[in-house]
Amino acid sequence: MFKLSSDGEAFVQSELKRYETKESAIIPSLYRVQKENGGWVSPDCIQYLSTLMDIPASRINEVFQFYTMFNKEPVGKFHVQVCCNVACCMAGSREMIDKLCEDYGVEEGEVTSDKRFTFTRVECLGACDKAPMMQVNETYHEGLTMDSAKKILRELK
Amino acid sequence: MAEVKILTEHYHDDNYRTVDGYLAKNGYEMLKKALKMQPTEIITLVKDAGLRGRGGAGFPTGMKWSFLPNNGEERYLLCNADEGEPCTFKDRMMMERAPHQLIEGMIISAFAVQSKKSYIYIRGEYFYAADVLRKAIKEAYDKGFLGKNILGSGFSHDLDVYCGAGAYICGEETGMISSLEGLKGQPKLKPPFPAVKGYLAKPTVVNNVETLASVIYILRDGVQEYRKNGTEKSPGTKLFSVSGDVMKPGNYEVPLGYPLKDLIEKECGGLKPGRKLKAVIPGGTSAPVLTAEEAYKATMDYECLANMKSMLGSGAITIIDDTRCMVDLLGVITHFYHHESCGQCTPCREGTGWLNKIVRSIHAGNATVNDIDTLCKVADNMKGRTICALSDAAALPVLSFVPKFRSEFEYYIREGKSQVRGISYAQMHH
Ligand SMILES: Cc1cc2nc3c(=O)[nH]c(=O)nc-3n(C[C@H](O)[C@H](O)[C@H](O)COP(=O)(O)O)c2cc1C
Numbered sequence A: 001m002f003k004l005s006s007d008g009e010a011f012v013q014s015e016l017k018r019y020e021t022k023e024s025a026i027i028p029s030l031y032r033v034q035k036e037n038g039g040w041v042s043p044d045c046i047q048y049l050s051t052l053m054d055i056p057a058s059r060i061n062e063v064f065q066f067y068t069m070f071n072k073e074p075v076g077k078f079h080v081q082v083c084c085n086v087a088c089c090m091a092g093s094r095e096m097i098d099k100l101c102e103d104y105g106v107e108e109g110e111v112t113s114d115k116r117f118t119f120t121r122v123e124c125l126g127a128c129d130k131a132p133m134m135q136v137n138e139t140y141h142e143g144l145t146m147d148s149a150k151k152i153l154r155e156l157k
Numbered sequence B: 001m002a003e004v005k006i007l008t009e010h011y012h013d014d015n016y017r018t019v020d021g022y023l024a025k026n027g028y029e030m031l032k033k034a035l036k037m038q039p040t041e042i043i044t045l046v047k048d049a050g051l052r053g054r055g056g057a058g059f060p061t062g063m064k065w066s067f068l069p070n071n072g073e074e075r076y077l078l079c080n081a082d083e084g085e086p087c088t089f090k091d092r093m094m095m096e097r098a099p100h101q102l103i104e105g106m107i108i109s110a111f112a113v114q115s116k117k118s119y120i121y122i123r124g125e126y127f128y129a130a131d132v133l134r135k136a137i138k139e140a141y142d143k144g145f146l147g148k149n150i151l152g153s154g155f156s157h158d159l160d161v162y163c164g165a166g167a168y169i170c171g172e173e174t175g176m177i178s179s180l181e182g183l184k185g186q187p188k189l190k191p192p193f194p195a196v197k198g199y200l201a202k203p204t205v206v207n208n209v210e211t212l213a214s215v216i217y218i219l220r221d222g223v224q225e226y227r228k229n230g231t232e233k234s235p236g237t238k239l240f241s242v243s244g245d246v247m248k249p250g251n252y253e254v255p256l257g258y259p260l261k262d263l264i265e266k267e268c269g270g271l272k273p274g275r276k277l278k279a280v281i282p283g284g285t286s287a288p289v290l291t292a293e294e295a296y297k298a299t300m301d302y303e304c305l306a307n308m309k310s311m312l313g314s315g316a317i318t319i320i321d322d323t324r325c326m327v328d329l330l331g332v333i334t335h336f337y338h339h340e341s342c343g344q345c346t347p348c349r350e351g352t353g354w355l356n357k358i359v360r361s362i363h364a365g366n367a368t369v370n371d372i373d374t375l376c377k378v379a380d381n382m383k384g385r386t387i388c389a390l391s392d393a394a395a396l397p398v399l400s401f402v403p404k405f406r407s408e409f410e411y412y413i414r415e416g417k418s419q420v421r422g423i424s425y426a427q428m429h430h
């Protein structure tokens, strides 16, 4: 059964009071849960939040399902999100994600067997002047080449 | 002509993002000035300066502010920092380089519309910008620019940051309001407009990052001076995010009315050697594409682009040269809108699906020439019939790419491969 750290619980409690309506605390709380649950939100986590926040699980689930940044399945320790919108495609991002998946022996969305990586395509992340780009967890890596992307991934700790 | 740096004058200075660095460049001076004015005086200034919303629609800001009902209800100010329009990256730079500029612009605007509480709704992926903003907001509270009785004026205001979680539709103002209320980020039917019934059904002003920051310089320079840049109907300077096939992509601040050709050739260093311009998307992917010929005649203001049946939009300019395949690029765009439709309205939900499916079937070599007409018919039926403008935004690229570059679509269907690149895109998308 999932449970937040005591800091995490305190965070959720303070978010519940922070906004005009307590439902506004759902998104920030889901972020926190996702972080403490290794990068994704399980049905268990939703149930837990529902009790903690005193908001129906269906209500939390509805918000959870709507937003793409909440992962519905387990992801690797490093979630590699490659932008495949216009400017990045023009700079070869589709070829890049295909090659990365091939090198790591996974399909998009799968977790590598060492649990380190998941690769997904995402929409424009607002870094188009430095295309192609990828976001690894919370960090942007811009102006990539195939070699620099591989090197960044190799060196992640 | 050249760049005119009003908003971006100090962006090269790393210290500008700290409160001390900002104060050293006369930061928060206009807040002091504003707090000594009448709120309605500020609204009149913004109206007379002709400031138009920088988020996409170009609606006159002063006019929007004067729609707020005078019924004593609490009012909210929301800064739209969702920046999801593909190929737009100006708000991110503004927040990362000059968080205090946005904060000052917001406090002045909040004072003008007499709002006690505001939020910056920022897209979830902008973790770094959100961090920069949170630090800056704390500094602003510490200096007494936010909180109770700001600088002894009697005006109080609280400002907070709220992070979205990945949904383009939350950039639409009523979708943003739903999201902030803790709901799915689905747009709401207008009217009532947010100015009348917005966040928590209270009167709410929604403005883009760049719009709110611009208010500072209208106060600083006055109406006449502010209007020296830009055109009669599009006054001031604007940030343009240029991406794609130019030597120096990036954000450029130029007066509205700036020739697109100059922007490409001077500021952006022109095209890559040996390449020719083929097309330009002038206002984010929702804006109808221009041919090279049109682009070389265009000036970057609201009226010129409207006359060309396109739009200035968010100021995202994507340069496309002669090595690019329009059939491929349209596929990227139709995929995006299909992915981002919130699904509430049938024409949008079904229409975006069909557009994407038909373009895919062209890519896969399974389409006939009749499908080109079907594609346009579907797009045509998606316009003007939905809760929000995403449906139109999805239709417009189709209704410009296809007629303007029809021979590329016909070639692809006939030969099963791209006329430009000689390859098939069947495998490139998922
Ligand atoms: C589908 C859709 C997406 C939008 N995305 C954004 C956005 O990311 N940022 C933004 O400022 N405005 C966006 N808008 C426009 C807003 O609805 C609204 O008009 C704008 O925030 C008003 O601010 P302004 O008058 O200062 O431009 C979007 C509109 C639509 C229909």
Ligand code: SF4
Pocket (backbone or CB within 6 Å): B169, B186, B187, B340, B341, B342, B343, B344, B345, B346, B348, B349, B386, B387, B388, B389, B390, B391
């Ligand atoms: S037009 Fe599309 S995105 Fe907008 S409310 Fe309707 S279904 Fe949702």
Ligand code: FES
Pocket (backbone or CB within 6 Å): A083, A084, A085, A086, A087, A088, A089, A123, A124, A125, A126, A127, A128, A131, A133, B086, B087, B088
């Ligand atoms: S198109 Fe990739 S970051 Fe904008």
